[in-house]
Amino acid sequence: MMLLRVLAGIGLLIMGRRLFWLFVGLIGFISGIHLASHFFPGQPEWMIVAIALMAGVLGTLLALLLQWLAVGLAGFLAGAYIVVSLLHVTGWGTRMDWLLFLIGGVIGSILIMVLFDWALIVLSSLAGVTFFNRAFSKISSSVQLY
Numbered sequence: 001m002m003l004l005r006v007l008a009g010i011g012l013l014i015m016g017r018r019l020f021w022l023f024v025g026l027i028g029f030i031s032g033i034h035l036a037s038h039f040f041p042g043q044p045e046w047m048i049v050a051i052a053l054m055a056g057v058l059g060t061l062l063a064l065l066l067q068w069l070a071v072g073l074a075g076f077l078a079g080a081y082i083v084v085s086l087l088h089v090t091g092w093g094t095r096m097d098w099l100l101f102l103i104g105g106v107i108g109s110i111l112i113m114v115l116f117d118w119a120l121i122v123l124s125s126l127a128g129v130t131f132f133n134r135a136f137s138k139i140s141s142s143v144q145l146y
Helices: 001-016 020-039 044-064 067-090 097-114 114-141
Strands: none
Touching: 001 020, 001 067, 001 114, 020 044, 020 067, 020 114, 044 067, 067 097, 097 114
16 A cells, blocks of 8 residues: 555656646545545555545546546645645644645635646645655654664
């Protein structure tokens, strides 16, 4: 699963702007992993990956068929993911995470609708770095240095 996280982060960093449907699909995959891990704790890793892949495929299909809806949804999820990740990294996570999730999502959605090209570049880069960083922080936390 760690390899999938690293590859998804690299894909968002490198190809997020050029292939916006990849951005939408990978944001669906990232959200699927996060939500499946949260709502189905203790389930086998293959089930969480399967749920995440279904969310990614759904996001990609939306991107190809309903471009603006998919882009708005991806902007919402990317903005929300970035805000919540920043709060947890800084230690400012509160009981109001859901409200900040919504605020970040609305801001991300508005940014991507108004400034499509620039917002896609910024949001895909930030989401890629965040996902990539989380994958390596999980690896480094499991390795003890003496």
